[in-house]
Amino acid sequence: MDLTGRILDIFNKIRLGPWSIKYSLWPVHIVTACCGVEFAHVFGPGFDAERHGLLPMPGLRHCNLLVVEGTITRKMAKHLRLVYEQMPDPKYVIALGSCAISGGVFSGSYHILTVDEVLPVDVYVPGCPPLPEAVLGAFVKLQEKIEKKFPREEKPQPEYKIREELFRIEKVERLSTNEKLVTLVIGPQHPGSGHFRFFLVLDGDVVKEAIPDPGYVHRGVEKLAESRHFIAVIPMLERVTLTDPANVTLCYVHALEKLLKLEVPERASYIRTILAELCRIGTHLYDFAILSIFLGHSTGYMWCFELREYICEIFVRYSGSRHAITAIIPGGVRYQLTKDVISLIRNVLEKLEKGLRSFENIFLKNAAVKARLCEVGVVTKEDAIKLGMVGPNLRASGVCYDTRKVLKYEAYPEVDFEVPVMDEGDCYARVAVRVREIEQSIKIIRQLLDKLPRGPIVNPELVQLCREFGLDVSRPGKVLQIVSRATLPRGVSCARVEGARGLFYIHLVSKGDDRLYRLRVMTPSYYNLRGMMQAMVGYRLADVPAIYGSFGHFPPECDR
Ligand code: SF4
Numbered sequence: 001m002d003l004t005g006r007i008l009d010i011f012n013k014i015r016l017g018p019w020s021i022k023y024s025l026w027p028v029h030i031v032t033a034c035c036g037v038e039f040a041h042v043f044g045p046g047f048d049a050e051r052h053g054l055l056p057m058p059g060l061r062h063c064n065l066l067v068v069e070g071t072i073t074r075k076m077a078k079h080l081r082l083v084y085e086q087m088p089d090p091k092y093v094i095a096l097g098s099c100a101i102s103g104g105v106f107s108g109s110y111h112i113l114t115v116d117e118v119l120p121v122d123v124y125v126p127g128c129p130p131l132p133e134a135v136l137g138a139f140v141k142l143q144e145k146i147e148k149k150f151p152r153e154e155k156p157q158p159e160y161k162i163r164e165e166l167f168r169i170e171k172v173e174r175l176s177t178n179e180k181l182v183t184l185v186i187g188p189q190h191p192g193s194g195h196f197r198f199f200l201v202l203d204g205d206v207v208k209e210a211i212p213d214p215g216y217v218h219r220g221v222e223k224l225a226e227s228r229h230f231i232a233v234i235p236m237l238e239r240v241t242l243t244d245p246a247n248v249t250l251c252y253v254h255a256l257e258k259l260l261k262l263e264v265p266e267r268a269s270y271i272r273t274i275l276a277e278l279c280r281i282g283t284h285l286y287d288f289a290i291l292s293i294f295l296g297h298s299t300g301y302m303w304c305f306e307l308r309e310y311i312c313e314i315f316v317r318y319s320g321s322r323h324a325i326t327a328i329i330p331g332g333v334r335y336q337l338t339k340d341v342i343s344l345i346r347n348v349l350e351k352l353e354k355g356l357r358s359f360e361n362i363f364l365k366n367a368a369v370k371a372r373l374c375e376v377g378v379v380t381k382e383d384a385i386k387l388g389m390v391g392p393n394l395r396a397s398g399v400c401y402d403t404r405k406v407l408k409y410e411a412y413p414e415v416d417f418e419v420p421v422m423d424e425g426d427c428y429a430r431v432a433v434r435v436r437e438i439e440q441s442i443k444i445i446r447q448l449l450d451k452l453p454r455g456p457i458v459n460p461e462l463v464q465l466c467r468e469f470g471l472d473v474s475r476p477g478k479v480l481q482i483v484s485r486a487t488l489p490r491g492v493s494c495a496r497v498e499g500a501r502g503l504f505y506i507h508l509v510s511k512g513d514d515r516l517y518r519l520r521v522m523t524p525s526y527y528n529l530r531g532m533m534q535a536m537v538g539y540r541l542a543d544v545p546a547i548y549g550s551f552g553h554f555p556p557e558c559d560r
Pocket residue numbers: 033034035036069070071096097098099100104105127128129130239242
């Protein structure tokens with residue numbers, strides 16, 4: 001036996017190898033879908049995975065743990081495999097979420113694979129998304145596995161022939177013909193882009209052209225909706241934008257209510273509006289956190305995730321779920337807003353107010369942050385309109401348009417609030433408008449809580465119908481039993497609402513069945529995509545993460 005062999009033998013005998021590898025997990029995480037939202041919380045102050053010795057690494061060459069977060073699409077699979085192949089041995093894989101395991105709510109989609117079709121997996125974590133505690137538990141489980149099975153058993157690798165295909169990127173070949181220009185591919189696994197890919201054509205380090213390549217989280221939501229009961233589409237739509245579930249489902253439910261000619265009780269309208277505003281706050285905080293980490297400002301990241309935890313706590317107390325609350329249904333809401341939840345919301349609003357002021361001081365007023373954001377990624381008012389931008393990004397370019405004011409839906413006509421607008425159109429304005437929007441959301445929620453009317457939270461006709469059919473109506477959410485037996489009348493319906501990142505538009509066609517004949521979902525991140533790409537042109541490569549982060553681009557929302 002040579003020297004290395006003898007050393008390894010000693011290591012094995014005293015089990016030093018397993019011990020040291022067990023406590024040296026260096027994870028790289030691949031945000032393949034919306035599980036990434038919850039995974040980000042795991043590294044926030046609420047759970048603080050770093051206490052378990054886990055420090056996320058941006059580079060693949062020195063990582064030994066790959067954390068796959070959610071849906072694996074066919075388009076993403078080959079990149080996932082490439083990442084895995086670049087990691088040194090021994091390497092481990094943790095797969096998060098029911099989508100990675102079985103396709104989850106998107107099971108049956110033409111564009112979805114399961115993780116074990118692509119990679120060997122050591123620990124699976126079920127859930128949609130898995131709770132942070134479950135994710136931390138998975139790390140411990142993996143540590144135990146490593147200790148027991150050292151040296152690691154060789155597993156047969158799945159047959160997955162992708163390598164040639166990986167390096168055939170037609171767009172790059174086309175763009176690289178000009179010798180003076182360099183084409184850079186960013187994403188779909190990149191600390192500055194998340195699970196989105198785009199091409200930058202550079203002259204030196206100045207961006208000449210930015211070309212998006214979306215579709216890495218395309219899960220075929222619109223097609224799947226054609227084969228499910230129209231009520232089962234609600235949870236699926238929530239996963240389109242996990243940070244803003246109330247607004248997207250509100251839009252869908254509005255379209256259904258128009259077809260079904262269902263009225264909504266006043267109290268339910270108030271609750272819906274409160275949920276929509278809480279989601280707006282939570283989404284803006286998430287986007288601030290991601291922007292902060294893109295800029296290397298980890299305090300901003302921690303700060304926003306701490307504040308966002310409060311919103312998750314409200315949702316848990318209200319619906320039992322931290323993100324996908326599935327509360328808004330045709331004819332009302334599923335859960336009552338109890339006194340406990342109301343008092344929790346009031347407490348959280350106070351904390352948010354204080355926390356937001358501190359965030360402004362540590363982030364928005366920080367000279368280094370200002371230097372990265374001010375006069376960078378400017379989109380003029382004319383361009384913002386021409387490029388079809390929506391939401392806070394549009395308002396940061398001086399256009400005062402807010403669907404809440406225009407359509408006056410739900411309880412918005414009952415409250416006094418302003419629509420923050422700025423003229424600069426730069427990264428700083430896009431962030432500052434969102435900060436002001438959070439202040440307005442706090443104001444709206446307080447007014448709604450003060451005026452919250454008594455009364456039912458679902459349409460009384462639906463409750464009566466349930467009784468006639470002998471169905472249990474002990475809880476308001478039970479009316480779903482009757483709605484889930486309903487068929488839609490023939491017709492076409494559409495709806496718009498102001499989501500946190502901008503306009504949601506839903507168009508549906510019914511042929512008088514219990515399924516939709518056609519569903520079309522337009523999302524704010526998709527509307528803003530052209531504007532975001534345009535905003536990068538003329539700026540330096542180093543400005544790209546700031547521009548990307550300032551738009552709050554959320555790939556699952558864009559790709560649907
Ligand atoms: S739908 Fe659920 S399981 Fe699938 S990626 Fe999103 S959060 Fe994860």
